[in-house]
Amino acid sequence: MVIGKKNLVHTLESMDFLKMDRRTFLKAVGAVGATAFLGTYKTEIVSALEFAETKLVWLHGAECTGCSESILNGGNPDIVQAITKLNVNLAYHETLLAQQGLFVDGKPANSSELNSEILVDELIEEGNYILIVEGAIANGPDGSGRYCVIGNRPFKELFSKAAKNANAILAVGTCAAYGGINSADSAVSELTDYRGVQFTKEDGSKGMLQELGIRKPVINIPGCPAHPDWILLTLGAVILGKLRIPEDLNSALDRFGRPKVFFPPGHTVHENCPRRGYYDRGEFDTEIGGEKxxxxxxxxxxxxxxxxxxxxxxxxxxxCTQAGSPCIACVEPGFPDSARPLYVEAEDKGVFLGANIDTVSKAAVGASVLAAGVHAVRRMKGDD
Ligand code: SF4
Ligand code: SF4
Structure with missing residues (x-):
């Protein structure tokens, strides 16, 4: 039986959206046309989303909020598409929530609608959420975590509570994944003792989870900031069951906990750089602003x-390199120390099997000449 649009709207009016599964809900939206549907059923949709299938609790530690900025600039999917299509309930996000810090009669409001500290505690109590962490976690001084205090609570304490009840953790950005610039070597770094969620720099035994004795599955999505696609597509894969936690993590993640699909162990940014032709010919810029x-x-x-x-x-x-800035390796676990000094030619780090970059450059020139020669022979033979 084919139901006309008018009848379908009528049928839908008698349906309880809160009882619809996500697939039926999206089919119904598609059948009627999204605009007409949203106009008619806005209130019901808002209620339905409050009962969404996947709850996210997004916490901010020591960071610049650049990763949240990055996700808000996401393209395909964008943040709104991702939240609605994946039926995500972004239950807590400090910089996006509206109700933080409201005072009633000079005192912080005492309900979760108006006071985000109460809200986050209630959400943690309820459990059944994916925890997203943006920012490093201070362990100092002396294990107290008081070098990063939010409200009157060390972030270490909030992270500990939230991590214990989470189904899984996404460490978004290099600060959360590996400590990032917070953990960089300095005169105070031992005192502040900033940690990543599961790693501190390259060390997988020094993350805050290990410090707290908590075992949870973690996916690292580094970057300074992380690319919005890396965050949203990973989240999508988890929510849609394409990346099963913990079953698929061993095969899907590299040794630093990053999804191999975005951070391929056998591939570097250099391989597809738009300036690669200059590199292969040994033509290098020595001042910013050139094209080589x-x-x-x-x-x-x-x-x-x-x-x-x-x-x-x-x-x-x-x-970065297309826009004229050298890549500073912001996704690597040792960042920024392993990339410092940022704008000085790197010494040989043994990455190219011990060959130095000049040798590799000359070899690459040789390889391109060889490839061009093979191509010419094939053309002469009429193969392409
Ligand atoms: S600019 Fe950087 S990534 Fe691009 S070709 Fe040169 S070394 Fe490689
Ligand atoms: S090109 Fe390099 S510095 Fe730029 S975002 Fe990618 S990894 Fe980070």
């Missing part, structure tokens, strides 16, 4: 495992 290879200006892309040059940024328009 940025290696001599400190580009670390030959050591950097991510798909930046393929995926690109800002709606796939550009990326």
């Amino acid at each position: 290879c940025l290696w001599k200006l400190g580009c670390k892309a030959p050591y950097t495992h991510s798909d930046c040059a393929l995926r690109r940024w800002n709606g796939s328009v550009s990326m």
Whole structure:
């Protein structure tokens, strides 16, 4: 039986949206046309989303909120599409929630509708959420965590409570994944003792979870900031059951807990850099603002495992080296120490099996000449 649009609207009016599963709900939206449907059923949809299938609790530690900025600039899917299509309930996000810090009669409000500290405690109590952590977690001084206090509570304490009750944890950005710039070597770094969720720099035994004795599945999505696609597509894969936790994590993640699909162990940014032709010909810029290879200006892309040059940024328009900035290896667990000094030509780090970059450059020139020669022979033979 084919139901006309008018009848379908009538049928839908008698349905209880809160009892619809997500698939039926989306089919119904598609059948009627999203605009008409949203106009008619806005209130019901809002209620339905409150009963969404996947709850997210997003916490901020020591960071610049750049990863939240990045996700808000997401292209395909964007944040709204991701939340609605995946039926996600973004239950807590400190910089996006409206109700933080309201005072009644000079005192902080005492309900979860008006006071985010109460809200986050209630959500943690309820459990059954994915915890997203943005930012590093201070362990200092002396294990107290008081170098990062939010409200009157050390972030370490909030993270500990939230991690214990989470189904899984996504560490978003290099700060949450590996400590990032918070953990960089400095005169105070031992005192502040910033940690990533599961790693601190390359050390998988020094994350905050290990410090707290908590075992939870973790996915690291590094980057300074993390690319919105890396965050949203990972989240999508988890929610849709394409990336099962914990079953698939061993095969899907690299040794630093990153999804291999975005951070391929056998691929570097350098391989697909738009300036790669200059590198292969040994033509290097020595001042910012040119168009040649940025290696001599400190580009670390030959050591950097991510798909930046393929995926690109800002709606796939550009990326660091294309825009004229050397890659600073922001997705690597040792960042920034392993990339410092950022704008100085890297010494040989043994990445290319002990060969130094000049040797590799010459070999690459040889390989391109060889490839061009093979191509010419094939053309002469009429193969292509
Ligand atoms: S700019 Fe960096 S990534 Fe691009 S070719 Fe040069 S070294 Fe490689
Ligand atoms: S190109 Fe390098 S510095 Fe730029 S976002 Fe990618 S990994 Fe980070």
